[in-house]
Amino acid sequence: MKIVQGGIDAHIAMFGLDVLKPGKLGVIMGTSFVHLCLSDQNPDMKGIWGPYDGAVLDDMWLLEGGQISASGLVNWFRHNFHIPEKDGNPYGHLLEIPDEIPIGADGVTVLDFFQGNRTPYKDAMAKGVIFGLNIKHTWKHIYRAVLESVSYGTQNIVRNFEEQGYPVASITACGGVTKDRRWLQMISDVTGKPIIVNENIQAGVLGCCVVAASKGRFYNDFQSAAEHMVKPKFIVEPDMKNHEEYQPYFHKYLELYESLKDLMHQ
Numbered sequence: 001m002k003i004v005q006g007g008i009d010a011h012i013a014m015f016g017l018d019v020l021k022p023g024k025l026g027v028i029m030g031t032s033f034v035h036l037c038l039s040d041q042n043p044d045m046k047g048i049w050g051p052y053d054g055a056v057l058d059d060m061w062l063l064e065g066g067q068i069s070a071s072g073l074v075n076w077f078r079h080n081f082h083i084p085e086k087d088g089n090p091y092g093h094l095l096e097i098p099d100e101i102p103i104g105a106d107g108v109t110v111l112d113f114f115q116g117n118r119t120p121y122k123d124a125m126a127k128g129v130i131f132g133l134n135i136k137h138t139w140k141h142i143y144r145a146v147l148e149s150v151s152y153g154t155q156n157i158v159r160n161f162e163e164q165g166y167p168v169a170s171i172t173a174c175g176g177v178t179k180d181r182r183w184l185q186m187i188s189d190v191t192g193k194p195i196i197v198n199e200n201i202q203a204g205v206l207g208c209c210v211v212a213a214s215k216g217r218f219y220n221d222f223q224s225a226a227e228h229m230v231k232p233k234f235i236v237e238p239d240m241k242n243h244e245e246y247q248p249y250f251h252k253y254l255e256l257y258e259s260l261k262d263l264m265h266q
Contacts, residue, residue, distance in 0.1 A: 004212045009204050010034045011056050013174065016207030017198065018230035020057060020223050023169040027154065028203070029177035031072040035065035035157050045164045047120025057222065063166065065157035066118040069128070070150050071177050073112060077146055081139050094143060098182045101144040103242065104249045107132040108141045109256055110149035120160040127264045131256055147183055151190040152253040158191050172196040174203040189242040190250065199233040206230065
């Protein structure tokens, strides 16, 4: 008899996402975002959690990023701006808003650091910011800017990986945000990366199944088990024209934090 042990939630989800090779970034898109990938070398990188030796696979280094405030900001917005339900869906009135407001939210920029910044700044004193408001703006501009801010936060983490020599070829996502195709498209456009969504988005549960199957009578190793058991459902391809349009707003996001971080720490 073989006994197979599971693992902690986000790490076991890597098996259920099939992100077990370098260059494949898994992102758990929930109340917070967790970004997970593997390296076959021990990288000397700043602004990440890790590298952790053998935490997921032997002879591989786990690299981890994270955004504390992600889709949790949508829930915060819905409650504090008193957005009603639509047809029984608490988020129904919000789903189409990104189509009504242009890229850059007409000059409104949000910093998504409502609970500090996990990576790449590791700044517990970072604060949320809504910047650039004028009398013409509405709650819809702020909402679009909230979605953009979380997208910029993911780009900032991907950028941190790549500037330190770890290329990211694709993102494989799970979690509640995968049900919002407009937001997924925004994240893909902002990062310039394709986003893969699998048939089974319960990656933690599926990951436990992959681990068990890999050491049983079905498969001989983790990679072959994941390749056979994890099936892509659809891929969101980035619109590179939109990607270029987002970049000045992304740099404003970066500059805003640098300009305000000393005040935040006070």
